[in-house]
Amino acid sequence: MFRTLALTILLFFSAAAVQAQESLQHASDASGESVVATGRLSEAGVKVIGGSIAAPLVVIGSVAAVGGSAVADAGSDMWQSANEPLEVSPETLVGQPVPQVPNEAPKTQPVKAH
Amino acid sequence: MRRLIPTIAAACLMAAPALAAPPKPVPDSGFSGHAAQARYTATEAAAFAKQIERDLAAKGARLAIVFRSGKPREKLPEGIAYTHGSFWVYTDITGVDGKVYKGYVSYNLYQGDGKSRPIDQSYLAQDFPLDFISGNQADDVGIIIPSPEMQRRILTVIASPSYEKLHVTSYSLISNPLNAAHQNCTEFLLDVIASATWQTDDYPQLKADLAANFRPTLVRANIFERTFGPLVSPLLKMDDQSGSIRTATYESIAGFMRNNKLLKENYVLQRQN
Numbered sequence: 256m257f258r259t260l261a262l263t264i265l266l267f268f269s270a271a272a273v274q275a276q277e278s279l280q281h282a283s284d285a286s287g288e289s290v291v292a293t294g295r296l297s298e299a300g301v302k303v304i305g306g307s308i309a310a311p312l313v314v315i316g317s318v319a320a321v322g323g324s325a326v327a328d329a330g331s332d333m334w335q336s337a338n339e340p341l342e343v344s345p346e347t348l349v350g351q352p353v354p355q356v357p358n359e360a361p362k363t364q365p366v367k368a369h
Numbered sequence: 370m371r372r373l374i375p376t377i378a379a380a381c382l383m384a385a386p387a388l389a390a391p392p393k394p395v396p397d398s399g400f401s402g403h404a405a406q407a408r409y410t411a412t413e414a415a416a417f418a419k420q421i422e423r424d425l426a427a428k429g430a431r432l433a434i435v436f437r438s439g440k441p442r443e444k445l446p447e448g449i450a451y452t453h454g455s456f457w458v459y460t461d462i463t464g465v466d467g468k469v470y471k472g473y474v475s476y477n478l479y480q481g482d483g484k485s486r487p488i489d490q491s492y493l494a495q496d497f498p499l500d501f502i503s504g505n506q507a508d509d510v511g512i513i514i515p516s517p518e519m520q521r522r523i524l525t526v527i528a529s530p531s532y533e534k535l536h537v538t539s540y541s542l543i544s545n546p547l548n549a550a551h552q553n554c555t556e557f558l559l560d561v562i563a564s565a566t567w568q569t570d571d572y573p574q575l576k577a578d579l580a581a582n583f584r585p586t587l588v589r590a591n592i593f594e595r596t597f598g599p600l601v602s603p604l605l606k607m608d609d610q611s612g613s614i615r616t617a618t619y620e621s622i623a624g625f626m627r628n629n630k631l632l633k634e635n636y637v638l639q640r641q642n
Contacts, residue, residue, distance in 0.1 A: 295411035304464040306497065341426040341459055344470040347415045348462050348497045 296347060305351040408506050417640045418498035421457075421510060422473050424638055431459045432520040434558060435475070436511035436619040439504050446588055450637075451511050451619045453477075454558050455501060456527060475501045476527060478557040480540050489606070491540040491552065493533065508640040511619040513626060514633045515562075522565035531570035535560045541606040543588060546617040547580045548609035549573065555617040559583065562622065566631060583625050585615035 296303045409417065425433050436451035445452065456476040461469045474495050481490040502510070515523060526532055541551035546559050549572055563575045563583075607614075619635075626632040 296415055301412060301415050304466065304468075304470060306462040306464050306470060339429045341429055341431070342471045343419070343422045343426040344472055345419070346464075346470055347419065347499055348464070348470060348472055349499060350496060351465060 296349075302346045303349055304346045306348040307351060407503060408508075409503070411503075414503045414505075415499055417505070418502040420641055421502065421512075421638060422498055425457060425473065425512070425514070426459065428514060428633075430457075430514045430520070430633075432515065432524050433457045433473075434513040434515070434562075434622070435501065436513075437501060437505040438507040441506050448620070449586065449588070449618050450507075453504065453554050454511075454619060454622075455554065456523065456558070456561070457498070457501075458524065458527065473498055477501070478536065478552070478554040480553075489540050490538050491536070491554075491557075492538075493536055509637050511623075511635070512638055513619070513623050513635040515626065516631055516633050519562070519565060519626070519631045522568070523561060526561050526564050526570075531564055532561065534570050535564055535572065535575075539606075541609065543610070543614060543616045544606075545609040545615050546583065546585050546621075547576060547615060549576050550609040551606050553616070555619075555622065559617045559622055559625075562626065562631070566629070582629070583617075584621060586618040586621045588614040588616055 407414070421435065433456075434454055435457050436454040438445065438450060439452040442450065455478075457473040458476060459472070460474055462472055462474065464470055475498060477494050477496065478491050479494055481487050481492065486492060514520075526535075536557060537549065537552035539551045541553060544551040544553045544556045546556045552560070559579065560572075560575060563579055564570050567575060567578050569575065623632065623635040627635065
């Protein structure tokens with residue numbers, strides 16, 4: 256009786272752990288959906304552009320450090336026009352695929368000694 | 370022993386509802402994860418993503434906070450509509466063709482995938498609106514547009530080393546936003562907003578400021594989930610919780626910003642067919 260009960264409890268918890276694990280697997284690829292979708296979008300006539308995200312971005316003339324002192328004046332020209340409608344390109348931007356990087360570094364031409 | 374058997378059996382029966390289904394907080398960055406199947410076709414996702422971009426652009430938002438639901442709404446805890454949120458930043462994007470495109474980029478905290486990073490750790494990443502919306506399991510998104518000054522301040526934090534300094538890599542699905550031990554995507558959003566509000570990246574100070582001013586969402590979880598959650602999933606870390614389970618959500622972040630006059634507006638945007 257006790258063995259049966261213990262086995263039941265063990266299976267019960269194991270099943271729960273497996274179930275939780277399965278649910279976790281759906282979370283793995285948080286980004287990169289657009290790369291996968293690129294082909295399908297192109298087939299459907301959606302204009303797809305691979306884009307690179309420029310590192311930080313819109314804050315013009317800001318001082319990097321925040322700590323302690325007041326946040327620096329950032330992009331005054333930009334903020335004077337805040338709340339006005341902005342332009343959005345009609346193309347759908349997607350992440351770029353990983354480029355093919357050659358294994359071997361190019362051989363450099365020997366520098367002639369003068 | 371005979372006395373013990375009914376006790377164990379009763380404990381199992383009590384636990385059954387909690388274990389019959391995966392724990393409610395399953396992964397996305399917050400409460401839930403990607404569902405097994407995408408809700409939209411790629412074309413529908415692209416259209417919805419562009420709809421959101423145009424909506425934000427029409428309102429002149431250079432920075433907005435957008436929330437999606439990584440699980441069907443009926444599977445979320447009561448009072449919680451969205452599971453993942455990120456900053457959407459209006460910017461120039463250089464295409465592979467060399468042209469400059471205008472649109473939004475999403476700044477996210479994502480949990481590890483279990484391969485390159487452990488699943489109980491997180492990382493910061495940027496991607497595009499299509500990436501963000503592809504994980505949505507509802508026909509709407511929650512949107513917060515901060516006041517112009519808060520947009521400017523948040524952008525300043527994002528562009529500074531403070532942005533990474535505010536990242537706590539220890540990931541918990543239902544991290545307590547008033548505690549510095551763990552973090553999920555919504556707590557990270559809140560921490561960046563707090564940094565912009567109080568103009569500091571002193572993390573203990575920010576947590577103290579939030580404890581005094583932020584009212585987190587309370588999550589209903591039975592005692593079994595609280596006790597055994599960490600055994601079932603390493604993402605369910607409970608050591609930062611005491612008393613009621615607290616977390617940051619679209620609703621509580623919008624409430625905090627509204628009460629303190631930090632936002633321009635917040636609303637739910639329905640997907641157009």
